[in-house]
Structures are given as C-alpha cells and as structure tokens.
Amino acid sequence: MADATTGPEPLLAPTPDEDGAPFWTYAAQGELRIQACARPSCAELRFPPRPCCPRCQSFDSTWRRMSGRGRIWSYVFPHPPLLPAYAEQAGYNAIVVELADAPRIRLVGNLVATPDAPLNSVAPDRLRIGAKVQVAFTEVDGVTVPRWLLERP
Known part of the structure; x- marks a missing residue:
C-alpha cells in the first residue's frame, strides 16, 4: 500500500x-x-x-x-479494479488471445486503441470473442510489454 x-x-x-x-x-x-x-x-x-x-x-x-496475429478467446472487465494502481483506468479490459499460428498457445493482455493508449481506450462494446487482433509493444514501467490492437478497428 x-x-x-x-x-x-x-x-x-x-x-x-x-x-x-x-x-x-x-x-x-x-x-x-x-x-x-x-x-x-x-x-x-x-x-x-x-x-x-x-x-x-x-x-x-x-x-x-510468431506472426503476432490472434483472436480474442476470452475477456473480462474487472469491477471494481482489482488493484489500486489500476483504479484510474477503470473500465479497462483483460483479454486472453489465442495465437493464429499456435492455436494451443494463449496469452493474457489488454486490448487498446493504439500501443501507448490507456488501458481503457477501447469501449467495452467493441470486444467480441473471436475478434481478430494484432500484437503491439509498448514500454510500461521500464519493461516492454505486448498489448493487442483490433485488426479492423
């Protein structure tokens, strides 16, 4: 705390x-x-x-x-934010992505509007199971992390 x-x-x-x-x-x-x-x-x-x-x-x-392409396999919007550090970005999503070139491999991340956008930058009604996504990378707290962008925004 x-x-x-x-x-x-x-x-x-x-x-x-x-x-x-x-x-x-x-x-x-x-x-x-x-x-x-x-x-x-x-x-x-x-x-x-x-x-x-x-x-x-x-x-x-x-x-x-990997190609960096995949599909949303599952998603959730934590209510309330589970961690205080994320409270400002409430309304953010956490998604599970099934990789296109490795269907048994699933990665957890966030769907964002642009690589450096806030975690709450995509409206909840834009998320759909099966939606095609593409990986993007951004630096957070000194570490480069994968995030996900809709292939067809």
Whole structure:
C-alpha cells in the first residue's frame, strides 16, 4: 500500500525468471516469440516458458517467432479494479488471445486503441470473442510489454 514516504503503488511489471527472460528480451525488440522444443522430432510450442518440454521431456529449447496475429478467446472487465494502481483506468479490459499460428498457445493482455493508449481506450462494446487482433509493444514501467490492437478497428 502506498503512503507519503513510498509514493504511488507501482503497476504490475513482469519479473522475468531464467526460463521466461528471452520472451521479454524479444518483446523489447518488438518480436513476439514463443518457446519451442528444439528436438526436431518434437518441436512442441510451450507457454508459459519452462525448462523441460512437456511432450518429450527434452531440456533443449529455442524461441520461435510468431506472426503476432490472434483472436480474442476470452475477456473480462474487472469491477471494481482489482488493484489500486489500476483504479484510474477503470473500465479497462483483460483479454486472453489465442495465437493464429499456435492455436494451443494463449496469452493474457489488454486490448487498446493504439500501443501507448490507456488501458481503457477501447469501449467495452467493441470486444467480441473471436475478434481478430494484432500484437503491439509498448514500454510500461521500464519493461516492454505486448498489448493487442483490433485488426479492423
């Protein structure tokens, strides 16, 4: 909780671990990449990142570049905002995106009007399950994060 000595509560920033650090490094370069098994006979995509392939148990991995396109698989508008740091942006959404080139991979984020727009920049009636979206990247609290834009605004 914030007080006069600590200032405002920080927004939620990711805390990269060893397995997920490459995801954030690629995001800072404007690339959406997903971890994949490096064993040619497997090549299973996996998210969230982890040390071992759940399919073949190999510890070898690579990061495969994705197109950044997907569809809204689910969404919610938190009422009231669950975290005080987000209260000013009330009316914001949280969406789950199913990637077009990896349908079993789903990422959580926000649908916004432009990459740097506030989280409440898209009217609730614009969100639809199945709506096509495209990834965009913006810096938040010193970390580049993926956000989502409607393909046809």
